[in-house]
Amino acid sequence: MNDTNTVIALNGIRKVFQTDEVETHALSDVNLEIKKGEYVSISGPSGCGKTTLLSILGLLDTATSGSFVLNGHDVASLSSSARAQVRNAEIGFIFQAFNLIGDLTVQENVELPLTYRGDMNANERRTRVAEALERVGMAHRARHYPAQLSGGQQQRVAVARALAGRPAILLADEPTGNLDSRNGEAVMALLDELHKGGATICMVTHDVRYAELTERKVRLFDGRIVDEETFVRLRREDEQRLDALIGQPREAAV
């Protein structure tokens, strides 16, 4: 556990959502270790807990129980302000919907998270922003506003924003979900290039084709990490159930 190469260590993570009458077990006994430089995909069907898991990894949400060590620090029981600080320094987020701020320029969007870092002056921030935009091939659009960019370009800016803080890990939630296949492939190529440059990346996707591109594939089903064989079997059973559901009314209509 104290291995300096371990960026993330989750042990026995459970997440239970309590709403009026229903208790949803979104994650049950999740154990996951991610090492420095790994490129991991987490995939599984809708509702299996992918976003919940990524939110916990990114310190946006807390687990109901279990332990979470991020870069050697126990982060499971931090106060929300301490969590925000760790998040800002250690985590780079890439969201499906880009989440850029419309009335800030590209440059200002990338700089914004850095302004919350007490340890960085304006010069350092400017250098980081320029470097990050250069890396994603968007330096020539620094003064544009998000609405003036294509979806693929906006996502590249979002990747630059995530990179600028030099985080321990990049977390991406369906980063290609709002893009056409061409732009989706460009974003995947960019993530691949970052990985080859040493970045640690964890990407959530329900798109099997994109999951296949990563070095390590984690399969989630019904809130649990399962091995490949189990995953294939459970998916097949799920599809058969769906086919049966769809098949019935169709047959009845004939």
Ligand SMILES: Nc1ncnc2c1ncn2[C@@H]1O[C@H](COP(=O)(O)OP(=O)(O)OP(=O)(O)O)[C@@H](O)[C@H]1O
């Ligand atoms: N805030 C919440 N309150 C109650 N239940 C929730 C909440 N967030 C998620 N859930 C439930 O937890 C389960 C996992 O949801 P999650 O969003 O993590 O799935 P997902 O794998 O990301 O799905 P998708 O592929 O559709 O994005 C679902 O059953 C969902 O209904």
Ligand SMILES: [Mg+2]
């Ligand atoms: Mg999701």
